[in-house]
Amino acid sequence: MPELQLLRPDHAPALLAFEQENRAYFAASVPDRGDDYFARFEERLHALLAEQEAGACYFHVLVGDAGEALGRVNLVDVADGGADLGYRVAQRAAGRGLATSAVREICGLASTRYGLTTLRAAATLDNAASRTVLARAGFTVTGETRLSGRPGLTFLRRL
Structure with missing residues (x-):
């Protein structure tokens, strides 16, 4: 069963391969x-870890049984009890409920571990899978x- 882990430096190889x-x-x-x-991946990773250390963001990796990265679930722009949620799951892992499960788990962590009260998200209209994940997770x-010039919807979940 995949495990949601807070981003660490040793995730770098699996995360780069995933991306x-x-x-x-x-x-x-x-x-x-x-x-x-991709050219500056290591530098970018160190910047993300510094943001996480400062409490401005919380980055998570969905790690499979063999240590591979199957997804990412991130809470960014943490302020005033809220954060923006972003997530992505590997193509080979899509359609198995992993995104929904991971988003539900991050909602729990957002409340209990990070002390957040609301999460915000957005998805394009043509990304039905992402909109379904958000609805199933209570957004x-x-x-x-x-979003990048494409029509979309904004979502909110109170924790």
């Missing part, structure tokens, strides 16, 4: 991270938005 293997898959539904992200639609 590289799924780049095209992710780009079909969210903006591509760009070549610079409600709060409005409309644009």
Whole structure:
């Protein structure tokens, strides 16, 4: 059973492999991270760990039985009892309920471990899978938005 773990430096190899293997898959539904992200991966990882140490963000890796990264679930822009939720699951792990399970788990952690009271999220209209995950995890639609020029919806969950 995959385990949601707080991001650590030793996740780097599995996380980089996850991002590289799924780049095209992710780009079909969210903006591509760009070549610079991969070229400067280690530097970016250290910056994320510093943000996490400061309590501004909490980054999580969904780790499979063999130590591989199967997904990411992040809480960013933590302030005033709330945070923005972002998540992605590997193509080979999609459709098995892992995203829904991980988002539900992060909602519990957000409340009990991080002391948050609300989570915000957004998904494009053409990303039905992401919108379904949010609905199954107890998020409600709060409005409309644009994500990288594409129409989307905003969501909120009170914890």
